[in-house]
Amino acid sequence: MTSSIAARSADGIEKIAEIVAPAPVMAGERPSLLGLGRQTIADELRRIGVPERELKMRVSQLWHWIYHRGVTSFDAMLNVSKDMRARLSAAFTLDRPEIVSEQISVDGTRKWLIRMPPMGAHDKGAEIEAVYIPESDRGTLCISSQVGCTLTCSFCHTGTQRLVRNLTAAEIVAQVMIARDRLGDFPGATRPTDGLVPDAERAVSNIVLMGMGEPLYNFDHVRDAMATVMDGDGISLSRRRVTLSTSGVVPMIPKAGDEIGSMLAISLHAVRDDLRNELVPLNKKYPIRDLLDACRAYPGLSNARRITFEYVMLDGINDSLSDARELVRLLKGIPAKINLIPFNPWPGTKYKCSDWGRIEEFSDVIFRAGYASPVRTPRGRDILAACGQLKSETEKLRARARLMLEEGIGAEGVYAVGAGEK
Numbered sequence: 001m002t003s004s005i006a007a008r009s010a011d012g013i014e015k016i017a018e019i020v021a022p023a024p025v026m027a028g029e030r031p032s033l034l035g036l037g038r039q040t041i042a043d044e045l046r047r048i049g050v051p052e053r054e055l056k057m058r059v060s061q062l063w064h065w066i067y068h069r070g071v072t073s074f075d076a077m078l079n080v081s082k083d084m085r086a087r088l089s090a091a092f093t094l095d096r097p098e099i100v101s102e103q104i105s106v107d108g109t110r111k112w113l114i115r116m117p118p119m120g121a122h123d124k125g126a127e128i129e130a131v132y133i134p135e136s137d138r139g140t141l142c143i144s145s146q147v148g149c150t151l152t153c154s155f156c157h158t159g160t161q162r163l164v165r166n167l168t169a170a171e172i173v174a175q176v177m178i179a180r181d182r183l184g185d186f187p188g189a190t191r192p193t194d195g196l197v198p199d200a201e202r203a204v205s206n207i208v209l210m211g212m213g214e215p216l217y218n219f220d221h222v223r224d225a226m227a228t229v230m231d232g233d234g235i236s237l238s239r240r241r242v243t244l245s246t247s248g249v250v251p252m253i254p255k256a257g258d259e260i261g262s263m264l265a266i267s268l269h270a271v272r273d274d275l276r277n278e279l280v281p282l283n284k285k286y287p288i289r290d291l292l293d294a295c296r297a298y299p300g301l302s303n304a305r306r307i308t309f310e311y312v313m314l315d316g317i318n319d320s321l322s323d324a325r326e327l328v329r330l331l332k333g334i335p336a337k338i339n340l341i342p343f344n345p346w347p348g349t350k351y352k353c354s355d356w357g358r359i360e361e362f363s364d365v366i367f368r369a370g371y372a373s374p375v376r377t378p379r380g381r382d383i384l385a386a387c388g389q390l391k392s393e394t395e396k397l398r399a400r401a402r403l404m405l406e407e408g409i410g411a412e413g414v415y416a417v418g419a420g421e422k
């Protein structure tokens with residue numbers, strides 16, 4: 001298993017060095033099986049001596065109980081023999097990562113601050129945020145793929161937090177499980193009475209990889225996690241209800257189409273390279289033209305499976321009506337939806353959100369050109385849960401401390417504690 005440590009280069013574009021994470025699964029005396037894929041569960045069972053001929057059947061049983069039923073103890077697995085349940089309990093847990101806090105916005109949006117189990121003796125446990133956005137008929141869960149982000153988009157709060165590490169596949173899936181636990185989203189469970197939960201069969205009906213981090217810089221873990229989330233015998237979300245948002249890691253886009261197969265969203269935000277270089281510095285590496293070429297070639301693209309282009313509305317920066325017309329021109333020929341996102345402010349930002357009149361005019365230009373152009377209603381702003389407002393206090397492990405950690409030398413106090421911006 002690998003995770004990443006990052007350093008920034010002078011041009012603001014990330015550099016990632018892969019390092020080996022110390023633990024194969026969530027650390028702890030007994031590892032948790034929560035969030036693991038079928039193959040890893042099989043490997044774990046083999047490790048405790050489950051015979052090869054039983055593996056497939058045992059994995060199916062566990063899969064059903066863990067992901068479909070959401071049980072938190074092996075004792076609840078009624079079709080598993082008592083003896084096997086005892087062996088499982090002796091070797092593993094089904095523990096969830098810790099919920100440090102749950103905040104509920106006045107509009108019903110919920111935000112969880114989640115602490116992952118420590119990866120080693122000197123790791124405090126990385127903290128990330130996940131956000132649940134309920135509507136009357138559906139509920140969207142926004143999950144994180146990294147702790148912080150190596151990219152430095154100038155309008156994004158997460159971008160001010162340097163990357164600590166990639167999340168493992170299990171940690172990404174665990175966010176979904178925690179949300180479903182809290183929302184009573186397993187068979188027979190009770191829905192909460194506070195906040196808002198949609199009047200629908202599933203409380204979590206959609207997932208967006210739009211929390212902290214750039215999912216295509218954590219490709220393998222995101223791919224494996226989404227395979228678990230979309231597996232028809234478990235969490236079972238259709239791939240049309242899972243959307244991966246990228247700031248434009250062009251070389252990974254075809255791979256994402258082939259190996260993940262979810263819906264795709266592109267954080268475009270500007271129609272000229274000079275401006276996009278400033279807003280999304282990754283554009284210096286992968287300019288607009290290359291990005292749109294990758295979109296045109298996205299596997300499975302059709303009018304029924306459109307790419308969403310996200311466009312944050314920044315007052316006086318990218319919101320002129322000629323920008324709107326250019327946007328329409330650029331996207332010609334690509335089955336697309338355009339999602340206008342009112343800028344969500346955060347402490348210390350230099351940007352302002354465009355005023356509503358301008359957002360409506362901008363949206364009209366796009367609408368008249370034949371595109372749906374929903375404006376994303378800001379949700380959960382009062383609890384800093386809206387797009388681009390997520391940031392945890394976990395700061396990058398200093399390189400020297402990391403080295404000491406890897407070498408097993410004591411490294412007390414290796415985290416630089418965040419500046420307390422929340």
Ligand code: SAH
Binds near residue numbers: 245
């Ligand atoms: N790293 C990925 C996914 C996470 S960001 C990406 O950049 O696409 C999810 C979306 O929120 C992106 O479109 C991002 O550009 C947008 N965003 C970031 N900061 C924002 C802010 N302050 N207000 C509104 N949207 C923001």
Ligand code: SF4
Binds near residue numbers: 153157160
């Ligand atoms: Fe990272 Fe996305 Fe924020 Fe850019 S917008 S800094 S890629 S999380």
